[in-house]
Amino acid sequence: MRHLERFATERRPIGSQAGDRARDYLAGQLRAAGLDVRVQRAIGADSSAGLASFGQVDNIVATAKGADATGTVVIAAHYDFAAMGPGASDDAAAVAAMLETVRALKGTALRNDLVLLMTDGEEDGTQGARAFIREHPLGREGGVLLNWEARGVSGPSLMFETSKNNARLVETFASAVPHPRGDSTMVEIYRLLPNNTDFTPMSQSGFTDVNYQPVEAGGLLSRSRLAEGRPVACG
Numbered sequence: 001m002r003h004l005e006r007f008a009t010e011r012r013p014i015g016s017q018a019g020d021r022a023r024d025y026l027a028g029q030l031r032a033a034g035l036d037v038r039v040q041r042a043i044g045a046d047s048s049a050g051l052a053s054f055g056q057v058d059n060i061v062a063t064a065k066g067a068d069a070t071g072t073v074v075i076a077a078h079y080d081f082a083a084m085g086p087g088a089s090d091d092a093a094a095v096a097a098m099l100e101t102v103r104a105l106k107g108t109a110l111r112n113d114l115v116l117l118m119t120d121g122e123e124d125g126t127q128g129a130r131a132f133i134r135e136h137p138l139g140r141e142g143g144v145l146l147n148w149e150a151r152g153v154s155g156p157s158l159m160f161e162t163s164k165n166n167a168r169l170v171e172t173f174a175s176a177v178p179h180p181r182g183d184s185t186m187v188e189i190y191r192l193l194p195n196n197t198d199f200t201p202m203s204q205s206g207f208t209d210v211n212y213q214p215v216e217a218g219g220l221l222s223r224s225r226l227a228e229g230r231p232v233a234c235g
């Protein structure tokens with residue numbers, strides 16, 4: 001909550017001064033925690049919806065080396081938000097959770113390399129994630145991705161989407177998470193919705209990943225309507 005009060009009280013769409021302020025605050029917090037922090041400035045491009053969109057993005061990329069790495073674990077969440085609100089839930093709460101993760105890991109010897117990726121421009125076509133996988137060396141390298149998202153403002157955190165080759169990852173999720181929640185029904189429902197997140201381009205580029213979000217009671221379909229026989233998200 002302390003972090004949200006600092007960077008999630010004003011609207012911060014892509015390219016806004018509020019977005020710049022959030023970027024500087026978050027990068028400063030990660031640097032103070034001792035991580036190597038860089039800002040990747042790039043042009044994101046998305047043509048997946050049939051209408052091309054472009055935008056300049058500033059992705060925050062913080063890294064910590066593992067002692068005996070067999071690969072890279074990327075935790076990702078987006079710090080931009082759509083223009084209609086400050087996005088304290090979607091997705092600032094996940095970004096704040098990343099800062100808390102850094103605090104909790106302090107003094108812990110990491111086995112694998114860790115990347116904390118705070119993307120920009122997610123709400124305008126996953127622009128930051130697309131620039132990351134296209135141009136950033138760590139994005140091209142691949143690895144395991146935990147993408148933290150939000151739908152609604154309360155409810156349990158559900159693992160609602162996974163990539164191919166996920167058997168070991170799902171086993172790890174089930175054994176390592178204190179209260180794991182997720183089942184294949186959510187994957188099938190989500191497939192019907194016209195939504196995507198940073199997970200989509202990153203899993204298509206070769207990351208093995210899982211996607212989480214807190215979902216309000218009633219789940220995905222309670223906030224949907226039926227149109228032409230297919231559920232369409234309106235939340």
Ligand SMILES: [Zn+2]
Pocket residue numbers: 078090091122149150197
């Ligand atoms: Zn989001």
